[in-house]
Amino acid sequence: MAGSQRVYKARIKSTQSLKKIFRAMELIAASRIGKARDRVADSTPYARAITRAVSAVATHARVSHPLTTPRTDTDAVAVLIVTSDRGMAGAYAASAIRETERLIDHLQSQGKTVRLYVAGRRAVSYYAFRGRELAGQWVGGSDAPTPETAEEIATELLRAFRAPADEGGVAELHVAYTQFVNMVTQTPRVIRLLPLEVVEEVVPAQEGEILPVYDFAPSAEAVLDAILPRYVRTRIFNCLLQAAASELAARQRAMHTATENAEDLIRMYTRLANQARQADITQEISEIVSGADALAAS
């Protein structure tokens, strides 16, 4: 029965090394999450400034802009899904993908054709495995997105939104990402980015307060032209940052659970190994005793 003891020892060893890996990944995620949250906070002043400016233009200038006007010439819509590059984050990528699938079903039930834009290797491989066509994909750096990546994505999506219907133009742009609420809660969310709903951002004037009359230089149209693409880029960057913080939080929690599970397994295997050792000893003793008995009897 020495065989089963050896098997348990081997399992304990391999579980211990797994536990070390899980622990390390938990600590790495924990050390990075603070930074990820800071980056979300650091990007807030820019987002707030740009939102204020957009709402100022919307309130004070009656101008229409291609980015705020709904398109009716095509039924194609773009969906951007933001997930992680790596797994080991529990249900993080899966729940973002599930939310996207729900959105796609909803859009298709309205008779729209969905074009998928994907950020994060997990979703890319998910759709590649299912043979779905991707209109655009970005991989790498999902846990520390750069403004450059956001700009690249925004440029591509804005190009699609401005393109004529027969050149891959889309009428709407939806983004599915994971909102970072706090360390324990991250909710998959879907937002419609284009055409812009400027109205929801407008701060209503207080009673009796006189709204300032803005000067626009060189013109309201030019100002809108300059800030609306920036606004889109900011929203996308914010989604990427929130998704990154969510990914790290999900990974930390998943790895914490994995470490605890590994500890449980090690404890269980240690008990089994002890039991096997006791059984071996008992068997040996009974063999010796019965051998001695047999000799004494003869």
Add this chain to the structure above:
Amino acid sequence: MAELDVDLVTTDRTIWAGKARLVVAPAADGEIGVLAGHTPLLSVLKPGTIRVRLAEGGSVEADIEGGFISVDSNRLTAVVDGATLRTGSVTEAH
């Protein structure tokens, strides 16, 4: 003398915030100077240099690649791309 609250922000952080007497920015049709009490303004910026004359003397300069400024009730927010702050000029007295 009245002062302007100035925020210089880029995509990922606030690069400078403080009180200023005068801000000169490269607006779309020429340099524009903003003093306290300026009428509300939204302007597109060209690549160039934003100069901030501080309230307590000295100045801050930042090279920018574009962006826009908004001025509203003595609060100036410059939303800029790819800004590099020239900290050396802060000590320069006026």
